[in-house]
Amino acid sequence: MGPTGKFAPALLSFACIVVCAAGQISVSPGSRTASPEAGLGDETTISSPPIEVEPAPVAPAHVFWDRTNLWLFAGVAFTRAMDYASTRNMQARGRKEILLAPEVVNNSAAFASLEAAGTMTSVGISYVFHRTGHPTLERWMSITHMSVTAFGDVRNYCLKSRPVR
Numbered sequence: 001m002g003p004t005g006k007f008a009p010a011l012l013s014f015a016c017i018v019v020c021a022a023g024q025i026s027v028s029p030g031s032r033t034a035s036p037e038a039g040l041g042d043e044t045t046i047s048s049p050p051i052e053v054e055p056a057p058v059a060p061a062h063v064f065w066d067r068t069n070l071w072l073f074a075g076v077a078f079t080r081a082m083d084y085a086s087t088r089n090m091q092a093r094g095r096k097e098i099l100l101a102p103e104v105v106n107n108s109a110a111f112a113s114l115e116a117a118g119t120m121t122s123v124g125i126s127y128v129f130h131r132t133g134h135p136t137l138e139r140w141m142s143i144t145h146m147s148v149t150a151f152g153d154v155r156n157y158c159l160k161s162r163p164v165r
Contacts, residue, residue, distance in 0.1 A: 064130050072142035076122050079149035080115040086156035087111070094162035118145075 062068075087097055087105065097105045104110045122145045129138035 082153045086153045090156040
């Protein structure tokens with residue numbers, strides 16, 4: 001590593017701190033004080049007119065229950081239902097569920113409730129992202145949930161059957 005390579009992380013950190021600190025500094029447009037060397041005699045206050053800044057245009061926000069979200073939430077519910085079916089199929093072929101306790105998986109009502117709770121949790125987290133102004137994360141929450149659950153569904157169906165003893 002060359003001489004500049006040793007200091008690159010420190011230099012990068014310093015640059016980040018300077019940029020962040022510069023964002024925290026604000027110049028007050030209210031008043032400035034002139035110095036006596038400027039030829040104005042004693043210190044006087046020069047006021048400047050306030051600067052009016054127009055707010056940046058905000059992109060129109062979508063409603064939470066729009067068509068895209070409805071399809072995404074339906075996809076999450078479908079993959080969770082497939083998880084229920086694939087787990088039951090896997091158990092019928094002699095395999096054991098390794099992620100959940102047998103008391104939950106072997107109880108149909110408890111397992112179905114758990115799958116429904118997983119779906120509602122995904123919708124709830126998407127709503128939090130929606131309310132906090134993160135529409136991309138709102139959509140990706142459902143997409144990621146569907147992807148991970150679909151992977152588990154396919155895995156359950158692909159496991160080889162074990163002979164029942």
